[in-house]
Amino acid sequence: MPDLRELYQEVILEHSKAPRNYRELATANHKAEGYNPLCGDHFTVYLDLEGDSIRDISFQGSGCAISKASASLMTQSVKGKTRAEAARLFDQFHKLVTGQSPANGNRAELGKLAVFSGVSEFPVRVKCATLAWHTLHASLEGKQGTVSTE
Amino acid sequence: MTTAANRLPTESHPPQVGDASAELDVQKARSDFPILRQRVRDRTLVYLDNAATSQKPQVVIDAIRLYYERDNANIHRGVHFLSEHATEEYEAARKNVQSFLSAADASEIIFVRGATEAINLVAQTYGRTNVHAGDEVLITAMEHHSNIVPWQILCEEKGARLRVAPISDSGELLLEDFENLLGPRTKIVAVTHVSNALGTITPVQRIIEMAHRGNIPVLVDGAQAVPHLKVDLQALGCDFYVFSGHKVYGPTGIGVLYGKSALLDAMPPYQGGGDMISSVTFEKTIYNKLPYKFEAGTPHVAGAIGLGAAIQYVNGLGMDNIVAHEHELLAYATTTVSAIPGIRLIGTAREKAGVLSFLLDSIHPHDIGTILDQEGIAIRTGHHCAQPVMQRFGIAATARASFALYNTREEVDALVEGIQKVREVFA
Numbered sequence: 216m217p218d219l220r221e222l223y224q225e226v227i228l229e230h231s232k233a234p235r236n237y238r239e240l241a242t243a244n245h246k247a248e249g250y251n252p253l254c255g256d257h258f259t260v261y262l263d264l265e266g267d268s269i270r271d272i273s274f275q276g277s278g279c280a281i282s283k284a285s286a287s288l289m290t291q292s293v294k295g296k297t298r299a300e301a302a303r304l305f306d307q308f309h310k311l312v313t314g315q316s317p318a319n320g321n322r323a324e325l326g327k328l329a330v331f332s333g334v335s336e337f338p339v340r341v342k343c344a345t346l347a348w349h350t351l352h353a354s355l356e357g358k359q360g361t362v363s364t365e
Numbered sequence: 366m367t368t369a370a371n372r373l374p375t376e377s378h379p380p381q382v383g384d385a386s387a388e389l390d391v392q393k394a395r396s397d398f399p400i401l402r403q404r405v406r407d408r409t410l411v412y413l414d415n416a417a418t419s420q421k422p423q424v425v426i427d428a429i430r431l432y433y434e435r436d437n438a439n440i441h442r443g444v445h446f447l448s449e450h451a452t453e454e455y456e457a458a459r460k461n462v463q464s465f466l467s468a469a470d471a472s473e474i475i476f477v478r479g480a481t482e483a484i485n486l487v488a489q490t491y492g493r494t495n496v497h498a499g500d501e502v503l504i505t506a507m508e509h510h511s512n513i514v515p516w517q518i519l520c521e522e523k524g525a526r527l528r529v530a531p532i533s534d535s536g537e538l539l540l541e542d543f544e545n546l547l548g549p550r551t552k553i554v555a556v557t558h559v560s561n562a563l564g565t566i567t568p569v570q571r572i573i574e575m576a577h578r579g580n581i582p583v584l585v586d587g588a589q590a591v592p593h594l595k596v597d598l599q600a601l602g603c604d605f606y607v608f609s610g611h612k613v614y615g616p617t618g619i620g621v622l623y624g625k626s627a628l629l630d631a632m633p634p635y636q637g638g639g640d641m642i643s644s645v646t647f648e649k650t651i652y653n654k655l656p657y658k659f660e661a662g663t664p665h666v667a668g669a670i671g672l673g674a675a676i677q678y679v680n681g682l683g684m685d686n687i688v689a690h691e692h693e694l695l696a697y698a699t700t701t702v703s704a705i706p707g708i709r710l711i712g713t714a715r716e717k718a719g720v721l722s723f724l725l726d727s728i729h730p731h732d733i734g735t736i737l738d739q740e741g742i743a744i745r746t747g748h749h750c751a752q753p754v755m756q757r758f759g760i761a762a763t764a765r766a767s768f769a770l771y772n773t774r775e776e777v778d779a780l781v782e783g784i785q786k787v788r789e790v791f792a
Contacts, residue, residue: 219739223732223790254731254747255761277761279729280791337735 221333231280234287249350286347408741416767428674458673479620483607488515498524536563558590563712564720615675619668
């Protein structure tokens with residue numbers, strides 16, 4: 216039986232209550248919106264891209280604890296990274312939350328993001344955990360419109 | 366004559382032994398629903414998502430199985446034994462629906478896939494014929510998407526206007542505003558009988574009287590009402606009434622459109638095909654009489670028979686007993702859940718049925734739903750296909766517990782304990 220404490224780890228609860236980089240970014244030159252119609256989660260991700268690297272990143276919006284904490288931790292994880300590094304991190308994060316990541320694999324690279332490993336036991340919550348990442352991806356690609364998880 | 370019932374010894378179609386004058390024996394009723402016996406996530410299942418769909422009693426499951434085991438044949442045109450019996454059973458189900466709703470005639474009962482299809486049917490036939498540019502369709506602010514979008518599609522096509530009667534902070538229709546929105550341009554009123562997101566029982570009787578003063582026909586969406594209230598179409602006098610079988614202990618994929626004969630007769634067909642014609646040549650097709658004009662193609666025969674069995678089951682228990690039990694249960698749930706610190710109820714109308722929508726502090730309903738699920742408690746979280754209702758209350762979603770005849774006080778207690786667990790996780 217999946218363990219609730221694995222899903223709602225302290226770090227996740229703490230970030231959902233006090234999300235980091237939760238503001239509009241005055242210097243943003245990219246932004247994208249993400250929407251999860253299933254639970255009404257709605258986030259905007261702001262990016263300040265300098266050349267190939269993410270100089271600054273922030274987000275705003277509303278959603279469940281998992282989606283909000285994921286957005287918060289994502290902004291911390293990708294700040295200062297290049298597009299390629301951010302894309303690689305998303306790939307690893309996606310594998311982690313969908314249970315495709317070997318337990319003793321490359322989790323070191325994920326750093327704090329490893330707290331989301333419990334999500335893989337709750338398949339309906341994968342969309343919550345990845346919403347901000349899909350939105351970041353769209354923002355990096357310069358896509359117009361709203362990203363939807365449905 | 367050999368009847369379907371005496372060809373095989375069977376456990377199905379048992380005599381209806383329910384005593385409609387007695388109180389509902391909930392424990393006995395629970396034993397009629399095999400799905401409730403199972404454990405989920407190592408817990409006893411507490412199923413509180415009945416507004417989404419209800420569970421099925423054994424008699425309904427048996428009726429469907431028996432139809433396929435014994436009676437399966439295409440209906441209405443067969444000259445053989447099985448076809449004759451399948452037709453009899455299908456038409457008997459129609460008569461069950463007719464008497465259940467007190468419709469004047471069985472030909473006013475049209476089998477469709479569900480409430481959604483029924484509303485689309487009316488919008489695309491009655492609506493397309495009678496709603497023109499500049500006309501108005503009047504709905505309320507607490508409709509399910511299925512009673513909004515079909516009218517939006519119609520209004521967009523015709524250049525007509527969708528008007529929305531507002532609701533109060535408790536989730537009650539503001540009748541005066543509703544009446545003021547009725548006018549010479551209003552061509553049809555479509556209103557829910559019970560709100561799926563708030564549980565409000567709307568004053569349909571008064572709505573119908575107001576609309577009929579201006580000769581405006583009224584469609585009532587009864588998807589959430591038929592399982593929880595005694596519906597008497599003769600007393601209501603509405604022009605169209607729709608519901609889905611699966612919410613009233615019947616199978617999915619079957620539902621009902623009731624329409625007054627005069628209106629249905631004047632409406633063009635919805636879909637063309639077999640069964641809905643009386644003769645076809647390449648020059649001209651003559652449509653069949655009611656209700657077959659609106660039942661093109663082979664219908665969901667097993668579904669209709671299953672729905673007929675569900676209605677017999679409900680009649681056996683007695684609708685009045687079910688109403689009384691659910692009323693008491695909702696009152697108990699309202700009291701006990703309200704007492705939990707941080708709870709905010711969404712939908713506090715004086716007249717309610719079946720639904721308890723709530724928020725807990727600033728915890729997202731989806732998180733509430735996941736934690737309750739770990740306790741074996743099934744509720745719904747989200748916008749409940751009623752996004753405008755969420756917008757009206759300035760929220761994105763609610764957690765919704767919804768009740769059926771088989772739910773108990775102990776299950777409400779389990780819900781309360783589950784909500785306490787949510788508070789602990791997010792403490």
